[in-house]
Amino acid sequence: MPGDNSSLTRLRIALTVFFALDGFVFAGWVVRIPAIKAQTGASASTLGLALLGVSAGAVITMTLTGRLCRRYGNHRVTVVCAVLLSLSVALPPLTHSALALGLVLMLFGAAYGGINVAFNSAAVELVAALRRPVMPSFHAAFSLGGMVGAGLGALVAGVLSPTRHLLLLTLVGLLVTAAAGPTLLRHEPPAPPERGVPAEGAPRLLDGRTRALVIVFGLIAGCTAYGEGALADWGALHLEQDLHASAGAAAVGYSCFALAMTVGRLTGTTLLERLGRTRTVVAGGTTAAAGMLLGALAPSLWAALLGYAITGIGLANLFPVAVERAGALAGPDGVATASTLGYGGMLLGPPAIGFMADWFSLPAALTSVAVLAAVAAAVGALVGASARRTAGD
Numbered sequence: 001m002p003g004d005n006s007s008l009t010r011l012r013i014a015l016t017v018f019f020a021l022d023g024f025v026f027a028g029w030v031v032r033i034p035a036i037k038a039q040t041g042a043s044a045s046t047l048g049l050a051l052l053g054v055s056a057g058a059v060i061t062m063t064l065t066g067r068l069c070r071r072y073g074n075h076r077v078t079v080v081c082a083v084l085l086s087l088s089v090a091l092p093p094l095t096h097s098a099l100a101l102g103l104v105l106m107l108f109g110a111a112y113g114g115i116n117v118a119f120n121s122a123a124v125e126l127v128a129a130l131r132r133p134v135m136p137s138f139h140a141a142f143s144l145g146g147m148v149g150a151g152l153g154a155l156v157a158g159v160l161s162p163t164r165h166l167l168l169l170t171l172v173g174l175l176v177t178a179a180a181g182p183t184l185l186r187h188e189p190p191a192p193p194e195r196g197v198p199a200e201g202a203p204r205l206l207d208g209r210t211r212a213l214v215i216v217f218g219l220i221a222g223c224t225a226y227g228e229g230a231l232a233d234w235g236a237l238h239l240e241q242d243l244h245a246s247a248g249a250a251a252v253g254y255s256c257f258a259l260a261m262t263v264g265r266l267t268g269t270t271l272l273e274r275l276g277r278t279r280t281v282v283a284g285g286t287t288a289a290a291g292m293l294l295g296a297l298a299p300s301l302w303a304a305l306l307g308y309a310i311t312g313i314g315l316a317n318l319f320p321v322a323v324e325r326a327g328a329l330a331g332p333d334g335v336a337t338a339s340t341l342g343y344g345g346m347l348l349g350p351p352a353i354g355f356m357a358d359w360f361s362l363p364a365a366l367t368s369v370a371v372l373a374a375v376a377a378a379v380g381a382l383v384g385a386s387a388r389r390t391a392g393d
Contacts (some may be wrong), residue, residue: 057109086173096286264316285377
């Protein structure tokens with residue numbers, strides 16, 4: 001029975017494994033980018049163009065995956081995309097030009113975008129069936145997988161070539177998919193709660209207000225992802241360039257942010273049960289805004305590191321809540337829309353910070369993360385107030 005507790009527990013474990021695998025594989029690829037750059041002989045600018053292949057593949061696929069999920073089911077699409085992700089991560093070291101690298105990265109990005117929409121859609125269904133706000137726990141697994149993948153990559157970078165390292169990721173990915181995939185394939189998605197929700201495979205007929213709400217939740221996801229992308233690419237440079245930290249100390253900056261975000265997501269379910277979605281978004285966005293102002297403008301390294309950590313805690317649950325709400329409103333298509341807008345925010349963040357750093361300064365540019373976190377909090381408050389008014393009508 002899809003609604004059986006033991007069945008739901010097995011589904012939750014399997015989905016958690018796929019979230020962790022996604023973070024593990026992606027982080028393993030990211031840490032080998034410098035070596036791939038040297039292998040292909042690409043300049044910084046041509047490498048940047050090649051890396052756009054990941055983004056292009058992901059965004060294109062995200063817009064299509066909602067339809068695939070409706071037709072074939074979230075579980076099947078998750079497993080197929082996991083296989084494609086595992087296979088495609090082995091391809092970049094086999095290329096010897098920026099053009100070839102860009103093409104294989106489009107395939108890798110397509111698998112990455114597809115699995116993100118599929119397993120988030122499956123998680124939305126499971127959250128509804130469990131009647132508990134457990135969405136942050138899945139994203140915590142993604143963060144933990146990323147930390148393990150990056151740590152392992154750093155350990156083996158001096159021992160294994162990129163080809164062998166990424167082939168190892170392929171083997172791990174296929175083994176994990178073989179172990180966890182049958183659980184998804186054997187179990188039908190849990191039945192939705194008793195309300196007017198169409199059966200799986202039937203597109204939802206959305207009114208204008210619902211479509212607008214999905215876009216709003218996507219914008220909240222985008223504001224969150226903007227901060228993640230900005231800190232990943234510029235956080236360490238700010239500490240090294242503006243606060244004169246050593247390279248090692250500067251590298252700790254993003255680790256503080258990532259670890260705090262993981263801790264925030266691990267405690268996200270408890271937070272959501274106590275505060276509810278609206279207050280969690282408002283509190284998270286406000287906390288992140290204050291943390292990033294400290295991280296960007298503090299005159300000392302330790303204060304900046306504290307700011308990075310506070311930012312991570314604040315942003316931790318905004319993306320999971322936004323994606324879950326979009327999926328609850330519009331199914332896989334809602335997840336696809338929110339994920340695409342969220343990924344767009346992550347793409348926009350690093351170059352936007354770069355332009356603003358040239359125009360003003362890097363600390364001033366990083367305050368844009370605080371501004372967008374505050375925007376996410378304000379939007380969350382407005383949506384919550386609107387929902388309360390509607391409920392009172």
